[in-house]
Amino acid sequence: MTRRRKAWIGAVVLALLVAVLGVGFAKRRNAGSVEVETEVLRKRDLVAIVSASGEIQPQRSVDVHANSNGRIVRLAVREGQAVTRGDFLLQIDPVTAQSASEAQSAVVRAAERDTEALRAELEQSRRELGRVRELADKDLISQEELQRSQTTVERVQAQLSAALARVDQARAGLRGSRYELSQVTVSAPMSGIVTRLNVEEGEFAFSTGLSPTLLLTIADLAVMEAEVKVDETDVVNVKVGQPADVTVDAFPDTTFHGSVSEVGTSPILVEGKTPEDARDFKVVVTLHEALPVAREGLSATADVETARTPGAVALPIQSLVVREVPRPKLREAPPDTLEGGEETEGVFVVRAGVARFVAVDVGITGDRFFQVRGGVAPGDTVVSGSYEALRDLDDGDRVRITTPPGDERDRRRREGRASQSGDDGEGADGRDSRDDAQGSATAGDDPEANPRA
Structure with missing residues (x-):
């Protein structure tokens, strides 16, 4: 074996020894x-950020309920149609309401005729009282006759007052019957879009009871809001005026900017649950931008910025x-x-x-x-x-x-x-x-x- 080969072997052994010592040192160093x-x-x-989900709703909407009982005989609108305040929407069968109005008109006329007759009788009674009083002053008739004439005048005056009250009552009833007649014609209470039409021509509408028939809904879709449910742990940090970003599932690539316009003070009640179980609060975010296609009820998520540092x-x-x-x-x-x-x-x-x-x-x-x-x-x-x-x-x-x-x-x-x-x-x-x-x-x-x- 040459000297050079021995030197190489010694160097390799030394390197291995150093490596082993280094690993051991590292292990001892990293122990624990x-x-x-x-x-x-x-x-x-x-x-x-407070995030909450909900749905898109118009800022202004009106539910139009039936104010008269009867069958729908005319329907002039369809769902999605634009209407202007005062436009004719539909008509309920007017026969019953019109008959009641005409009957009440007859009652008013009869009461007015009774009043006119009593006025004439009162005038006659007063003239008779004047004649009797002159004769009594000349001692040509007894005081009893004079007293009877005075009593007659007072009686007719009372009857006339009662007749006038009946006329007022009949006229009030006529105004009520005319109002009921006007309710068979349904007009638009606001300008907007018919977002919901619940009835068809020929259906029966009810105005009595706890739940009058919902005829249709009109909404102004120019300004939309996101109504979201916020958990009780987060709602304490949400304030009116805070900025918010709203995403709508129907438009996934667009973010709409808005601000908080309403924060509920009472929890949302859920059917089947007690107020103690309700822990979500309604928060309304008004959008500052118009939706490409405005639809009521679109699913949405609002991210409300509650603080920035x-x-x-x-x-x-x-x-x-x-x-x-x-x-x-x-x-x-x-x-x-x-x-x-x-x-x-x-x-x-x-x-x-x-x-x-x-x-x-x-x-x-x-x-x-x-x-x-x-x-x-x-x-x-x-x-x-x-x-x-x-x-x-x-x-x-x-x-x-x-x-x-x-x-x-x-x-x-x-x-x-x-x-x-x-x-x-x-x-x-x-x-x-x-x-x-x-x-x-x-x-x-x-x-x-x-x-x-």
Whole structure:
């Protein structure tokens, strides 16, 4: 064996020895450490969003009910037809109402004739009283005769007053019967579109009872609204005037802008449920833009912007955890005297390879980030995964940073480039409650859930 070959063999053996020693050193170094993923905190523009689903409704609509009983004898409109206020819509059989009106007219005429007769009788009675009074002054007749004449005048006056009251009563009845007659002709109460036609010519309409017949509905489709149901945990953050983006299932590629115009103060009652079970509230968003094709009842989703914080210190949702922090036993007790613990929200900050639990003050919630108002600062490195690591991690544990899987790494790079361009995409599906935000993070594109317990 040549000297040169011996040198090569020695070099290989030495390299293997160094490799083995390095692996052993690395294993000893990593013994007891936890593999974690981290993220460096920085400032972002955060938007808190409350999302709710519902349907599109016109801002103004009128349900036209039957005000008279009878068969529909004329129908002049069809569903989808445009009408103007005062236009003729339909007519209910007028025979019964017209007969009642004519009968009441006869009652009025009879009462008026009775009144005229009593007026004539009263005039005659007064003349007779005057003649009797002259004779009584000359002592040509007795006082009893004079008293009878005065009584006759008073009686006829009372009868005339009663007749006049009957005339007023008959005329009031005539006005009522004429009004009932006018109700057989149904006219448009407003300008708009006939969005619903519930009857056909020949059907019978009822105006009595608890539910008069709904004939048709007229709506003004120029201004539309999204009526959505908002959960009780979110509705407290929704205010009139807040901006909102509305998406309609029928127009998936278009977002309509609007603002909150109404927030319900009572829960929506659902048939079969008690008020205690109702936990959704009605919120109305008025659209600022016209729909390409306006239809009542289209399914819609509204994203209401309840808060916006530009340049906020952004903490990944999955980084927020809850840990039990010991507290002093008594104020006057030594600091190292501890009793129990208090659950505190915080994050694990990596410092010199060690995870340190730091309590934080959290503000609004965006799509993937919390606003942090205290406890950490931009540039701090916080643990952001994995779920298993965050669930079991304790203050003071040694950690080693691992690289996320390829897909996750690429996603984070894209998010970083989007953030650097001034748009971090916050608020697309955010929630204005921390628990909902964590649920969204769990079910969304981030595989790391939020281990806050």
